[in-house]
Each structure stands twice: as C-alpha cells, then as structure tokens.
Amino acid sequence: MSKLHELTLPLSESQVRELRVGDMVTLTGAVTVSIGIPTHKRMAEAVRKGEPLPVDLNGGAFFHxxxxxxxxxxxxxxxxxxxxxxxxxxxxxxxxxxxxxxRLVGGKGGLDDASVAALRECGCAYLSFLGGGLPLLSRALRGVRSSHWNEYISQFRLLTLDVSELGPCTVAIDAHGGSIYDNLRDRAQGRMPEILERMRLARQAT
Structure with a gap:
C-alpha cells in the first residue's frame, strides 16, 4: 500500500531508501531546477573534472x-x-x-537503465511530476534562493527555489531499482496476446 511522505530537504540516504514505487511525496525546502541541455552538459563536465558547482546539491533535489x-x-x-x-x-x-x-531527481517520463543503476547505487529516487500540473505545482513556490549561469535563458539557468509542500509527486523509480515504468510495461506486454486475439476475432467477424 502506498504512503504519503511529507519531506523536508536536505535528505539522508536512509530517508530516501524508505521510499517505495507508488508512494506519494511532498517537498519543503530548497530544490534546484533546470531544463537546459547545455546546463546538464556543463554540470556533468564539472563533475568529471572534479570541479564544484556554484550550488551544493549534496543531500538535495535536482528536478527537470x-x-x-x-x-x-x-x-x-x-x-x-x-x-x-x-x-x-x-x-x-x-x-x-x-x-x-x-537524493532526489525528477520530471516526467522516467530515466534509462544506466540512470536507474546510478539511483540504486547511490540511494537516490526519481519523482514523477504531474504533466500539465503547472497550477498545482506553482502554488508551492516561495521564492528564489540562488540563480547561477545567468547568461542562459531563465528556464536553462541553474536555479535554486524555495518551495513549501511541492507536489504531490509519485515515486516512480525508487532507490532499490523498482520502477513504475517497468511495472506498466510488463502489464502491457502481459495483455498483448489477449488484445491481438480479440483483434483477430474482430477481423474474422467483419
């Protein structure tokens, strides 16, 4: 049975490993956001070079x-x-x-197997945000804590925002590798033979 977790950032690994696929989460505290591909490239390059980012994300959340x-x-x-x-x-x-x-990443649509392996290894979970949920999500905004790489357009900047009760979000990939996307795919594949048979019978009947 799914649970609702009212979490305050930053988080410990043990807190995140308590989350399970299908659980619901609300978040209060500082979250960092960006949808910029150049931003992700720049962040990853800094990580590979061992260079610090302008904001400390240890124990924190980074969302798309x-x-x-x-x-x-x-x-x-x-x-x-x-x-x-x-x-x-x-x-x-x-x-x-x-x-x-x-400790938390998220957006919509999930991540690939290599990313899921990293989540499992490090004790990080992926949260799914409601697509089209802009009015609901935006109510959580309380202000801008910091803004970096401001040469980018606003949506691409590395922004850290203060939020209160952001969500609810769904734990779509937990820190043990469980994935709601895998569950849905398995259910769809399990139903495929029945669907194909019904289509075959419908064609014969016409």
Whole structure:
C-alpha cells in the first residue's frame, strides 16, 4: 500500500531508501531546477573534472522543472513550475547522480537503465511530476534562493527555489531499482496476446 511522505530537504540516504514505487511525496525546502541541455552538459563536465558547482546539491533535489523568473522591485520572483521530459537528459544523469550526492531527481517520463543503476547505487529516487500540473505545482513556490549561469535563458539557468509542500509527486523509480515504468510495461506486454486475439476475432467477424 502506498504512503504519503511529507519531506523536508536536505535528505539522508536512509530517508530516501524508505521510499517505495507508488508512494506519494511532498517537498519543503530548497530544490534546484533546470531544463537546459547545455546546463546538464556543463554540470556533468564539472563533475568529471572534479570541479564544484556554484550550488551544493549534496543531500538535495535536482528536478527537470521549467520556470521563468521575473524581477519585481528588485526581487526575483519565480512565476511557475512545469515538468519537462527527463529522458532528454539520460546522457548526463548517471554522472550527476553519482557525483553530486543527490537524493532526489525528477520530471516526467522516467530515466534509462544506466540512470536507474546510478539511483540504486547511490540511494537516490526519481519523482514523477504531474504533466500539465503547472497550477498545482506553482502554488508551492516561495521564492528564489540562488540563480547561477545567468547568461542562459531563465528556464536553462541553474536555479535554486524555495518551495513549501511541492507536489504531490509519485515515486516512480525508487532507490532499490523498482520502477513504475517497468511495472506498466510488463502489464502491457502481459495483455498483448489477449488484445491481438480479440483483434483477430474482430477481423474474422467483419
């Protein structure tokens, strides 16, 4: 039976390993976001060279969430949160998970097997955010904690945001390698013979 976990960042490995596929999560604290491919490349290159990032992500969360930051009376205001497809970043996620001490990553659509192996190895989980859930997710925004690599457009910057009760999100890949995507694929494949047989009978009946 799935559980609801109300988590405050940063997290320990033991906290993340308690999460199971299908559990629901809300998050309070600082989360770092970017949907920029150049940003991911730059982060991974820093990891490979042993260079620090401008923000410490150890024990933290890095999500494929898009946002636009507007300056209002000298204050940076994030306007929305919208999930992006994580498979676009498969090439860099194993390095980021292993090199940055991340405890949570997420977006929509899951990650590939190499990334799942890194999650399992390091004690990190993947959260699935509701596609089209911009109004719900954006209610959690409380402000901008830091903004780096500002030569990029807002959505590509390395932004750390303060959030309160962000979610609910679904634990789609847990730190033990369990995956909701694998479960769905197995169920679909299990139903395929029945579907094909029904199609064959329908064709014969016409």
């Amino acid at each position: 969430l898009s946002t636009y930051v507007r300056e209002q009376d000298g204050v940076s205001v994030p306007l929305y949160l919208n999930p992006s497809t994580s498979t676009r970043y498969n090439a860099w996620m194993p390095d980021l998970v292993r090199g940055l001490g991340l």
